[in-house]
Amino acid sequence: MVAEKSSAKNISVTLRVWRQAGPAQPGKFVDYPAKDLNPNMSFLEMLDVINDGLEQKGEEPISFAHDCREGICGTCSLVINGKPHGPNKSIASCQTYMRSFSDGEVIVVEPFRAAPFPIVKDLVTDRSAFDKIQQAGGFISIRTGAACDANATPIPKEVADLAMDAAQCIGCGACVAACKNSSAMLFVSAKVSQLGLLPQGQPERDSRVLNMVATMDSLGFGNCTNQYECSAACPKAVSHDFIARMNRDYITASFRSAFRPKSAAAGDGA
């Protein structure tokens, strides 16, 4: 593998990039040549170089969302050659390297496309819908300072590990962009599962899943039709099994909320 790296030659590609000045303006593809690229350059570094050239000429650089550049903040959100986060599995756009492309290739770069993620400019979209879903129930209501000792409740390692598998979601939205229905169910189920698996999450388990799903629906995300494109595109390989888990939780919670006797004290705003 080392030999492959040191012997690799620089490549040149053509970028076909979606440019759109604002949410209301029409967009179009524009070609940019990118020459003599070191294959160990990251895809975003390649965009930096193109942008430096544009700025030097006084032209507006290509807007793209990015921050940590190590695959954890969930900001980067490119569709590269038709795939959210590009050709490689289980990584974010920022972890895509030019060695994944061949000399002379035309690379098509687009924003995540989904109705609940309106385009802000060029390759940048508005994913605030995800925050709204979180605010509807993606938490355990514990006031600061009210916690008991951390080891008071042992949690089996397998349960903690499974919760961690779900908790890895970086909130990038690739699952939505990959889904023909623009479904956010992988994202929502990851949080519902993480908190629903843990003992601390039990008191609000029903209200959490009901509220998060209702908010998800109201924001225009579609439903799951079991194609699993979401987990295939997920940079953290979050499993679609969590969607099944959420569906079970949702059905149980719906029944319970329909038949549960209501306390006279509930809802008086105390």
Add this chain to the structure above:
Amino acid sequence: MAQLSSNIPSGPLADKWRKYKTEIKLVNPANKRKYKVIVVGAGLAGSSASATLAELGYQVETFVFHDSPRRAHSIAAQGGINAAKNYQNDGDSVYRLFYDTLKGGDYRAREANVHRLAEVSVNIIDQCVAQGVPFAREYGGLLANRSFGGAQVSRTFYARGQTGQQLLLGAYSALSKMVGQGGVKLHVNSEMLDLVVIDGVAKGIIVRDLVTGAITRHSADAVILATGGYGNVFNLSTYARGSNCTAIWRAYKRGACLANPCYTQIHPTCIPVSGDYQSKLTLMSESLRNDGRIWVPKKKEDCKKPPADIAEEDRDYYLERIYPSFGNLAPRDVASRAAKRMCDEGRGVGETGLGVYLDFAEAIERYGQQVANRNHLENPSKEKIRELGEAAVKERYGNLFDIYHEITNESAYKQPMRIYPAVHYTMGGLWVDYNLMSNVPGLFVLGEANFSDHGANRLGASALMQGLADGYFVVPYTIGNYLAGIKPGTRPTPDAPEFKAAEQHIRDFNNRLLNAKGKEPVNHFHKKLGKLMWDYCGMARTKEGLEKALVEIPKLREEFWANVNVPGSGETLNQALERAGRVADFIELGELMCRDALTREESCGGHFREEYQWPDGECKRDDEKFAHAAAWEFQGEGKTPLRNIEPLNYEFTKMSVRSYK
């Protein structure tokens, strides 16, 4: 001259915080809702403070330049968070965590602040577990720990290699809950560009909406900055590309003192630089040093050989050799300088010669043997042991090995990682007293943005601890004490003349950038600044080099304003404009860092002056002259800033030569 009173409570060290909490003024619940607090930043410190203050009943407005609070760079912290829980029964205590942190900081932090940090560390773990943070657990269901540099106990809690992510998402969930309940008004894509000070008191901020370009004024009874560190002054660092110094720098220009800006942490285990197009350096968590062994070839001529061809006796495990009692877990500054020394001797590895090996072969063998024994395998083959060992290492560090592979295209299971030090954290920051309030009343500073707890060097897994301590457990008390002294309802309106003047100042500043219409992109200047800073104010500093930088940086500043090209307008999303403003501030901050490094004529922690070292190359402090924090005060554009001093008094511990041998 600024008044710098640390306001440390009197009494025995271990009683100070308890005593403080019983004596402070409180705000009654009906009055809390009359006060508005602005929080800038939504990393660990900002999110935890926002959520907690809103739970208490204050009106909170939180501003974050990211498109969501969950993007803040706390998310990228890998290894873990320290807490003096002593769950391992290995002799840990609040005092030991305090002592390790103080010593790790090379006796350049305040005793009282550090002790408070160690005290509340235990509450943080309780809080996070209650929020549903899925920390690593043992088979019995209890929390697991690992070791980090500068400590001889296992007190680090972790969630795989993504501890920062899980803690931030915990704080983000608390924040989201309060946003959903209306307790916090959240402004995303909103960058603070100025602090508004009225009659010497912080009363609000000026903000640019990064999407619409709108510049708005916001008033409050107190302002909290939790805007992170300024390591991107070096251009290449492990920081996120968006991390910047703008909020603290502009507060500095409004009168807040900036303390010890030269204290920067260079992390020993990062993936080496590979080319000049590079935008980012990637950390390999310090937790890897639990199991990885660091070495270079003994002989220069072996450096270009494949590592497998270098015999065991020809390898120099230099950390184990020089620091036998801490070995590969020597603190970051010590380990970084040792790596630099090896490379300076010509024994560095990799194409550039700027790299050392971090080798897991022994750990793979050891774990493989352990698993084989546990499973009662009789005479397992070497291959079988290797296979079992690789699986065990994968469970511990798999995601880090994956990241390494993505970036370098090399497998660290099969050959040692190549690592080299890189800029990772800044211990310096805005000066704050024991209340975490700056010398500008009403301006509080939390987390990496302040200078308070890590002295001249931060130990691993202590940044997460400090961010959450400040936000969850310190500022909610101290800000109440401050607000109790302000009459409710006296908050100025954002139409006050000071607000309008600050807004105009920002409009003019941005227009100047947009109208420069020079020939070079912003990155050109950022790269040049980064190189100057790395060469002259990096891992090793000299009087001569710093003086040179103090000539070169002002020239770069002039060149920037004359020749930068920022296309587009200020009325829409304009990422070039965002970067331009930040780089303009970095250039000025870089100059101040060099000035601070030049005047601190000693070596301590992350600040290494070549003139001041022991014969073995270790830091030589000068406690007579420099046992103080240097808090720089802005004196006006083009004027030399004033160096104020806060003496550090060590009442409870003895300042000693820091040894890890």
